[in-house]
Amino acid sequence: MASAARSANDPYPTRYVTASLPFDRRHPVVWGEGADGPLSTDEVAAYRRDGFLAFGALLAPEDVARCREELRRIGQDSDLRGSERLAPEPDSAEIRSVFEVHELSEVFARIVHSGALADKARQVLGSDVYVHQTRVNYKAAFDGSKFGWHSDFETWHSEDGMPVPRALSFSVALSANLPVNGPLMIIPGSHRTFVPSVGETPVDYHKLSLLGKNLPAGPADRAAVTDLAERNGIESFTGAPGSAVMFDCNCLHSSSGNVSPFPRTNLFIVYNSVDNPLGRPYAAPKPRPGYLASRNFTPVPQDARRRDR
Numbered sequence: 001m002a003s004a005a006r007s008a009n010d011p012y013p014t015r016y017v018t019a020s021l022p023f024d025r026r027h028p029v030v031w032g033e034g035a036d037g038p039l040s041t042d043e044v045a046a047y048r049r050d051g052f053l054a055f056g057a058l059l060a061p062e063d064v065a066r067c068r069e070e071l072r073r074i075g076q077d078s079d080l081r082g083s084e085r086l087a088p089e090p091d092s093a094e095i096r097s098v099f100e101v102h103e104l105s106e107v108f109a110r111i112v113h114s115g116a117l118a119d120k121a122r123q124v125l126g127s128d129v130y131v132h133q134t135r136v137n138y139k140a141a142f143d144g145s146k147f148g149w150h151s152d153f154e155t156w157h158s159e160d161g162m163p164v165p166r167a168l169s170f171s172v173a174l175s176a177n178l179p180v181n182g183p184l185m186i187i188p189g190s191h192r193t194f195v196p197s198v199g200e201t202p203v204d205y206h207k208l209s210l211l212g213k214n215l216p217a218g219p220a221d222r223a224a225v226t227d228l229a230e231r232n233g234i235e236s237f238t239g240a241p242g243s244a245v246m247f248d249c250n251c252l253h254s255s256s257g258n259v260s261p262f263p264r265t266n267l268f269i270v271y272n273s274v275d276n277p278l279g280r281p282y283a284a285p286k287p288r289p290g291y292l293a294s295r296n297f298t299p300v301p302q303d304a305r306r307r308d309r
Contacts, residue, residue: 012165014196015158015283020221022195027164029191029248030124031273037123038115047124051191051248054237058244059172063111067174067267070105071136074098085291087210094140097210100291101267102134112269117170118300120246121271125166128299129271132156132167133292136174137266139182144258146182149220151190152270153249154197158217158283159205160293165191167249167272174265177238182258184245184266187225189232190252195224201284206292220252228252274299 011026029051034044039053047053059067075095080086085104087097098104102112111117112134121129138144152169156162177183199217202208209215237245247253249270258264272278277297281287290296 010282011163012153012157012194012196012282014154014194015199015201015217017196017198020196020198020224022193022221022224025165025192025194025250027166031126031166034123034126038119039123044124047246047248050188051251052186052188052235053246054239055244055246056239057242058116058170059111059242061242064174064241066107067111068265070107071174071265074101074104080104084207084289089140089143089145090211091145092140092143094143095138096145097135097137099133099135101136102131102269103291108134108267111172111267113300117269118271121168124168124246125271125273127273127275128302130274130294130297130299132162132270132272132294133268134270135268137268139255139258139264141181141261141263142259144182144264146257147255148215149222149225149252149254150218151195151220151250151252154195154220155209155218156249156293158197159201159281159288161279161281161287162272162293163276163279165248165250166276167270168246169249169271170244170246170267170269171237172244172267172269173239173241174267175241175263177243177264177266178260178262179236179238180260181262181264182255183264184237184253184255186235186237186245186247186251186253187228187232188235190228191248191250193224193228194250195220195252197221201281203285205284206288225252271300
């Protein structure tokens with residue numbers, strides 16, 4: 001657990017606090033001017049204000065088809081079934097998440113390294129970026145479980161040692177995201193408030209937290225979620241395969257369980273600034289494994305977009 005000296009130098013104290021007292025974010029949302037890149041001035045301003053941007057068609061239909069074929073192949077991999085890279089649903093044999101998919105598939109690697117995504121991340125984060133994490137989240141028909149309200153940065157700071165919120169995620173739909181099958185929900189503007197979590201981080205906590213059940217640390221304080229949602233509302237993101245949402249690492253977000261007969265499958269890609277490398281966890285006994293939090297800080301190549309065209 002964090003020492004007193006570490007706590008005093010921690011800009012985002014969490015887990016070792018005795019009460020969840022939200023406070024204003026202490027670092028920028030858009031780093032630098034945010035002018036050099038594919039996003040317009042209005043899009044950058046909207047991202048700074050809301051913490052997210054939605055895209056109607058980020059991936060072409062043929063890319064979605066290739067991803068879905070790869071998911072079928074990965075799902076049939078017996079070795080992966082016995083690997084910690086795969087997280088099962090807590091109450092069924094269905095797959096909940098598969099991590100580090102860009103290391104399992106060249107198809108996913110090309111998308112993760114493409115300028116269509118990485119250039120937007122570079123523009124907002126004001127630097128070269130590396131891949132902190134990739135995963136595919138499945139929401140199986142009838143049995144897909146929920147993801148409760150949380151800030152990814154709270155986890156990455158406390159358990160991975162990410163110093164400041166200079167990272168972002170893409171959630172890319174690989175199947176239709178419908179109002180009824182557990183789409184992503186975000187509280188607009190919540191990225192400007194850090195909500196600490198109360199509760200110590202157990203050893204190897206990721207083995208429990210990836211299942212999403214009865215978590216002693218990490219979920220956002222319900223009073224804070226209620227207050228922010230009452231003031232700012234909640235946005236729900238639906239769309240066709242290939243649509244996407246880019247969102248700040250400190251956004252409070254969640255998704256409900258899927259009891260519909262329509263599965264929901266999304267690719268998640270997390271880019272972190274190369275100037276924000278992971279260090280020692282701020283509030284955990286040891287770092288999480290590399291398939292959850294990469295410590296390979298090699299930048300995504302700037303010329304990747306030319307190879308993809």
